[in-house]
Amino acid sequence: MGAYIHVPFCSAICHYCNFNRGLLDAALKTCYVRALADEIRRMSDQEVVVDTIYLGGGTPSLLDPHELDAILEACRGAFRLAPDAEITLEANPESVSAERLTAFRAAGVTRLSYGVQSFRDEELRRLGRLHDAAGARTAYDRARAAGFDNINLDLMMWLPQQTVAQWLESVDALIELGPEHASLYLLELYPNAPLKEDMARQQWSLAPDEDAAAMYMQSLAHLDAAGYEQYEISNVAREGHASRHNLKYWSDGEWLAFGCGAHGTRARARWCNVQSITEYIGRVEAGQPPVAERRILDAEAAGAEAIITALRLTRGVNTDQVRERYGIDVHQRYAAALQPFLEMGYLRVEWPSIRLTRAGMLIANEVMQVFV
Numbered sequence: 001m002g003a004y005i006h007v008p009f010c011s012a013i014c015h016y017c018n019f020n021r022g023l024l025d026a027a028l029k030t031c032y033v034r035a036l037a038d039e040i041r042r043m044s045d046q047e048v049v050v051d052t053i054y055l056g057g058g059t060p061s062l063l064d065p066h067e068l069d070a071i072l073e074a075c076r077g078a079f080r081l082a083p084d085a086e087i088t089l090e091a092n093p094e095s096v097s098a099e100r101l102t103a104f105r106a107a108g109v110t111r112l113s114y115g116v117q118s119f120r121d122e123e124l125r126r127l128g129r130l131h132d133a134a135g136a137r138t139a140y141d142r143a144r145a146a147g148f149d150n151i152n153l154d155l156m157m158w159l160p161q162q163t164v165a166q167w168l169e170s171v172d173a174l175i176e177l178g179p180e181h182a183s184l185y186l187l188e189l190y191p192n193a194p195l196k197e198d199m200a201r202q203q204w205s206l207a208p209d210e211d212a213a214a215m216y217m218q219s220l221a222h223l224d225a226a227g228y229e230q231y232e233i234s235n236v237a238r239e240g241h242a243s244r245h246n247l248k249y250w251s252d253g254e255w256l257a258f259g260c261g262a263h264g265t266r267a268r269a270r271w272c273n274v275q276s277i278t279e280y281i282g283r284v285e286a287g288q289p290p291v292a293e294r295r296i297l298d299a300e301a302a303g304a305e306a307i308i309t310a311l312r313l314t315r316g317v318n319t320d321q322v323r324e325r326y327g328i329d330v331h332q333r334y335a336a337a338l339q340p341f342l343e344m345g346y347l348r349v350e351w352p353s354i355r356l357t358r359a360g361m362l363i364a365n366e367v368m369q370v371f372v
């Protein structure tokens with residue numbers, strides 16, 4: 001079982017961000033951490049072994065070390081925490097001092113995930129990020145000095161005005177630092193994103209679609225050559241360093257969820273907590289469950305979800321497993337719909353698995369439509 005813990009506070013709001021987050025308010029953060037620890041304690045179940053914890057946000061590195069301690073202590077008290085549990089903390093480069101990183105490590109964090117996004121200052125400014133490239137490198141060195149031996153760096157591609165060569169500059173800068181893990185995301189602009197307005201005002205444009213495809217393919221080729229192994233559409237890792245927590249999302253796993261807007265899944269149940277920070281605190285303080293929505297999937301829906309998420313993995317969908325768990329014969333039921341993708345080289349059958357090729361990953365959403 002995994003545990004996802006949402007920390008919704010940020011020092012500034014990035015111009016493209018559509019996550020569930022708000023500006024840091026120290027008093028509110030104190031109440032929130034207390035509510036989180038309460039929610040975790042209320043879910044206490046000594047039968048449950050938790051082997052991954054993921055603190056995502058927002059900016060979880062804005063937690064004070066004693067707050068992080070309180071949250072992790074609540075987890076240790078409520079569940080059986082595996083001795084080798086992977087405990088990930090998302091962090092922004094500007095939010096970490098050497099002392100804080102040392103304290104986070106001492107609290108039990110085993111994996112640090114930095115939102116770097118770019119190693120080009122001009123791009124970071126356009127995104128409204130608070131750090132620059134030098135700050136990202138300093139934060140990385142500090143994490144190493146604090147004893148972190150499992151670090152992820154996030155990068156974002158297809159930024160306004162970004163050329164393929166400029167994107168590859170960031171990828172090569174990441175390779176030079178040598179983290180154990182890297183996540184490469186495509187910038188997604190939601191309708192009212194301030195970045196969209198900036199783009200209109202400044203006449204910034206996005207590179208054409210073929211360049212976005214070239215960015216994806218060429219960056220993965222650079223990472224392949226540097227010894228990283230792609231294991232998911234957007235994720236690569238050095239051997240043995242794939243994110244154990246995130247793998248649960250793509251391999252029909254189970255995870256508990258704590259904090260505002262957090263989504264959990266257990267067996268066929270799916271639930272999510274209320275989005276609002278204050279409503280979340282209010283509900284927990286009043287002794288009410290903070291769950292906003294809960295549904296139970298039937299075998300068909302759960303099977304389709306398992307297939308679609310597993311398609312994101314380079315190892316693909318294990319169709320034997322899908323048949324055993326959900327009674328769905330993927331080969332028989334979807335043969336006709338999948339045939340064109342197989343013929344065009346976007347899909348491959350490696351019995352009993354079906355997997356996207358790298359070219360197929362560029363059109364993954366189209367392939368996934370077959371199973372919706």
Ligand code: SF4
Pocket residue numbers: 009010012013014017018019021057058059092115
């Ligand atoms: S730091 Fe992350 S969560 Fe916070 S505003 Fe920026 S992108 Fe959003």
